[in-house]
Amino acid sequence: VYDAVCIEDLNMQGMSQSLNFGKSVYDNGWGIFTSLLDYKLSEQGKKLIKIDKWYPSSKTCSCCGKVKEELSLSERMYQCECGFICDRDVNAARNIKEQGMLVLA
Structure with missing residues (x-):
């Protein structure tokens, strides 16, 4: 059992443009995933920690x-x-x- 989840605060829009990954990076739903993860963790009194993308x-x-x-x-x-x-x-x-x-x- 964990009290927090740590993830990188990724800029998917920037990655899709600068790394020539295009639409494939956008389609992965990272923003939706992190929003749902944050919601579910907060329901349980736990934290989502986003580490600076840099x-x-x-x-x-x-x-x-x-x-x-x-x-x-x-x-x-x-x-x-x-x-x-x-x-x-x-x-x-x-x-x-x-x-x-x-x-x-």
Whole structure:
């Protein structure tokens, strides 16, 4: 049982325009999902924590905290100088959770 859910505050309109994803990004219903999630959590007295879209969750090592200067979208594994290796999405999720915990503290 959790008291909060942490997500990135994504700008889907900006992503669809800048990354050439077009309509596919718009059609995913992210805004509806986050609204419903917030509604359901608040019904239970729980919080939805949105982490700033500019926080470098994918580029930050969830082990040592070092931020990579460059990380292309084609790099699916995150590898840090400290020796930490992880799927980039799992790494980002860990960082988002950590930022959410700081908000709750």
